[in-house]
Amino acid sequence: MSRVYNFSAGPSCLPEEVLNECAAEMLDYQGTGQSVMEMSHRSKYYEPIIQDAEAMVRKLMNVPENYKVMFLQGGGSTQFAMVAQNLGIKNKKAAYIETGVWAKKAAAEAKKLGVAVDVIASSKDKNYSYIPKVEKVTGDYDYVYICFNNTIMGTHYEYLPDTGNIPLVADISSCVLSEPLDVSKFGLLFAGAQKNLAPAGVTLVIVREDLIPEVEDCLPGTPTMLAYKTHSENDSMYNTPPCYTIYVLGTVLHWIEKNGGAEGMLKRNKEKADYLYNFLDSSDFFRATTEVGSRSLMNVPFLTKYSVAGSTDEAVLAKEKEINAKFVKEAEAAGLINLKGHRLVGGMRASIYNAMSLEGVKALVEFMKKFAAEN
Ligand SMILES: Cc1ncc(COP(=O)(O)O)c(C=O)c1O
Incomplete structure (x- = not known):
């Protein structure tokens, strides 16, 4: 067997140790006589797997107690809408820093849902080859949105804008757990898993509890599945979660722990x-x-x-x-x-x-x- 070096932007290479571990457990997960792929998500075998994945996220990212950790579906792209539907509800106004495709898509989705979007800074003038400096954000914004690592443009924030009491929302899809991050500085973080955490199919969402509205307080028409409350109340088990992907995610997190x-x-x-x-x-x-x-x-x-x-x-x-x-x-x-x-x-x-x-x-x-x- 010879393996290639895979420089894909996502889905991406996974640690070989993880692939070997998953392969070894494929037919019989820890003496259960079944693959994790085949398990009921409500079974006594699966529950510890998702609980361990959450515990590992909390441990490795040092997530404060007052934050919920959720495993959702629909990729990073669904978060573009969910952020607006759940957080853009008070003044229906949000600030976006435009640093390329993914930030623009997120802003477009918020606009589509009726949230007034202020693009407070942009690096469009130089084809998004840098991160604009925004020292302080003030205003009646429901949230400030940034794409922390811009997968396509190859840029990354080396600072955080001071948003005072306005919740800072960050898409960390392509840099999650690539470096330490102070979660307490953010209102919400999300990451599609298919770059640093797992195969495609699960999205990690970390959100400060007090920012999660009741389902009926989300923007009008928000489906049950797109309300954070639905998932936070049910420990990501409102419906069938992407069980196997979450298992691989947990295995990757243990690999990260072993590697410092x-x-x-x-x-x-x-x-x-x-x-x-x-x-x-x-x-x-x-x-x-x-x-x-x-x-x-x-x-x-x-x-x-x-x-x-x-x-x-x-x-x-x-x-x-x-x-x-x-x-x-x-x-x-x-x-x-x-x-x-x-x-x-x-x-x-x-x-x-x-x-x-x-x-x-x-x-x-x-x-x-x-x-x-x-x-
Ligand atoms: C920074 C960033 N955000 C969002 C997305 C969209 O993620 P998904 O394909 O999971 O919807 C990507 C995809 O590459 C991305 O790189």
């Missing part, structure tokens, strides 16, 4: 990201697309010297396209997969989540050196 917890992940991730950015910054063939001070440790978009900013010259664009395709194809042949960039940034993107090893990043850089010499 959030601090350990930060050390590991910084080492990998520094290795890659240092190479990019010293290369005359490749360059990173993001500004220093806003760079993601998780998603690293980069261009080649054939990408000319703002060029509309057809020959230049054709050459750029050709070289990018060549890179992706040859990388794949070398066992380095999913490096194609997002069309909004161009070039390539290496997503180097928790499970990616330093060896994987070194293999990528070696390949890049060879590619640069040959092209």
Whole structure:
């Protein structure tokens, strides 16, 4: 068996130890004679699994007592609506910081639901290659919304805006548990699991209890399933949860704990990201697309010297396209997969989540050196 280095933005690689553990338990989970896939979510076997997953989230993220931890479905995208439906209810007004696709989609969803959206800052002027600085937010906003790590643009906040008493909501889909985070600074955090936590299918939501409205106080027309209260009251068991995904999530969390917890992940991730950015910054063939001070440790978009900013010259664009395709194809042949960039940034993107090893990043850089010499 040979495994590739997978740089996918999500779903992404999982730690091999976790995959082995899940494989070993596939047919007979701890002497129960059944797979976790087959278990009733109300059974005495499954309950400890979801309870352990929640306990591990609380432990590793140091979640304060007055916060609810929930495992929901519908991905990060459903949270764009749920946040508005549950939190945008008093003044029906919210502030959004626009840092790329995912923040824009979240704002659009809130607008669609009748919440007045103020875009209080944006990095659109430079194709979202940096995080705008917002020192202080004031106003009659129900919440302030940020996308903490921008998977497509490769940017990450290195500060938190001071929102005073206004709850700060953050999408941490692509950086959850990649570093320590002070949960108490946020009203609500959410993360689709398919990057740092588990396979696709579950979304982690952490919300301060006093912000959860009664079902009937959500925006008019909010379905029962989209009210946080429905899930918080039922310990994420109102309906059938994504049982197996939550089990894998728990297994991943134990792997994170064994590897030093959030601090350990930060050390590991910084080492990998520094290795890659240092190479990019010293290369005359490749360059990173993001500004220093806003760079993601998780998603690293980069261009080649054939990408000319703002060029509309057809020959230049054709050459750029050709070289990018060549890179992706040859990388794949070398066992380095999913490096194609997002069309909004161009070039390539290496997503180097928790499970990616330093060896994987070194293999990528070696390949890049060879590619640069040959092209
Ligand atoms: C930061 C961020 N938020 C939200 C989403 C959407 O998540 P989902 O596909 O789970 O709806 C993504 C997907 O990649 C993302 O990267």
